[in-house]
Amino acid sequence: MIRIAVLASGSGTNLGALLDACAGGQIDGRVEVVLSNMPGAGALERARAAGAATEVVPSKGVQRESHDAEVLARLSRHTPDLVCLAGYMRLLTPRFVSAYGPTSSTRGCPRIMNIHPALLPSFPGLHAQRQALAYGARFSGCTVHFVDEGTDSGAIIVQAVVPVLESDTEEALAARILSEEHRIYPRAVQWFAQGRLALEGRRVTVRGSRPPEPVALRSPWDE
Ligand code: GRF
Numbered sequence: 001m002i003r004i005a006v007l008a009s010g011s012g013t014n015l016g017a018l019l020d021a022c023a024g025g026q027i028d029g030r031v032e033v034v035l036s037n038m039p040g041a042g043a044l045e046r047a048r049a050a051g052a053a054t055e056v057v058p059s060k061g062v063q064r065e066s067h068d069a070e071v072l073a074r075l076s077r078h079t080p081d082l083v084c085l086a087g088y089m090r091l092l093t094p095r096f097v098s099a100y101g102p103t104s105s106t107r108g109c110p111r112i113m114n115i116h117p118a119l120l121p122s123f124p125g126l127h128a129q130r131q132a133l134a135y136g137a138r139f140s141g142c143t144v145h146f147v148d149e150g151t152d153s154g155a156i157i158v159q160a161v162v163p164v165l166e167s168d169t170e171e172a173l174a175a176r177i178l179s180e181e182h183r184i185y186p187r188a189v190q191w192f193a194q195g196r197l198a199l200e201g202r203r204v205t206v207r208g209s210r211p212p213e214p215v216a217l218r219s220p221w222d223e
Contacts (some may be wrong), residue, residue, distance in 0.1 A: 001193075005080035005082070005083045006085075008088055009041055012045075017182035019188060019191050028193045032180070034047035043086070080111075081111065084112075085112065090178055097112065105195070107158065109204070113192070119142075120152055120153075129170050138163065139164060140173065140177060141161040142181045156202075156204060158184045
């Protein structure tokens, strides 16, 4: 059983998916603590309802280094094996990233993951769904990746693809992507818990996983 810390700034539906997967046995782990920089975050309510500890470290007007130092101090009380960012709207300092870098037992993998609502490296940063729509991409999706010091630039663990429909609004596309987020994030965390992930260079391997069906997706479809 791994000890998981989740950092979230918003409503926490991905947190909810992780909590459910832990409770349902799809993740061999437990969410020990949920930390938020937003005192009113819905994620904190979900955490309390699930019996996880909560920590609030407000970030407004606080310098990044001192905020992260406090976050690190609070997290260390809960000795997490893995830190999951789930809608955490802060870029981590190098000090934070190295505090949860690889250990001798993680096969080169850092111990921080993030979920991003686009097919990285396309559309990093804020409003990824809006960016995909405005760009005219025919497909978008979501990515679970390890966290490095950049914005959404760490090694990719798993992605899911969804079509962008001509009728889409930002909200409709975001909802389609979100339901895939809730599927792939728990899986990536379970692979970590099972020790199945390894990282070499930028390439992550997942031991025992099957390759995808050898199909190509095309959009639009007119045959
Ligand atoms: C998700 O779209 C996630 O990919 C992004 O922030 C959003 C958080 O949503 N990083 P929620 O708080 O998990 O509902």
